[in-house]
Amino acid sequence: MKEIIERIKVLRRIRGYSYENMATGLNISVSAYRKIEKNETNLTVERLIQIAKLLKTSAHQLIDINGFAHFQQGITENEISFAHHNSSNQHPLNYKDIHTRILHLEDQFLFLTHEFKLIQQTISGQKEDNDHQI
Secondary structure (H helix, E strand, C coil), rough: CCHHHHCCCCCCCHHHHHHHHHHHHHHHHHHHHHHHHHHCCCCHHHHHHHHHHHHCCCHHHHCCHHHHHHHHHHCCCCCCCCCCCCCCCCCCCCCHHHHHHHHHHHHHCCCCCCCHHHHHHHHHHHHHHHHCCC
């Protein structure tokens, strides 16, 4: 459970969310949310799913112990590769810059997904035209 809580903390910081933002999004008090991050309260599956949605990830990603380090590096390459391992804050992260980078990457992903769908439709339409000619 400690690993899941740590992933939640890291992603919350990366997204630039405060305790208040999370509490409001979950419709709970700030002290109740802090208890979640301090592992002082049981984290239900339902609450984990709600947190994942707020953090724009999946519950599976928060649970996946082995895959998370790779996920972290993949978000912004070297920008946050040490985020999970640096608890002493010797090299403070600029969360605003990281958050901006993540939003930019999300925009690129959405654009490429849209382009991919258009290509699929074009290929599908060409195949139908070829079928009708035969």
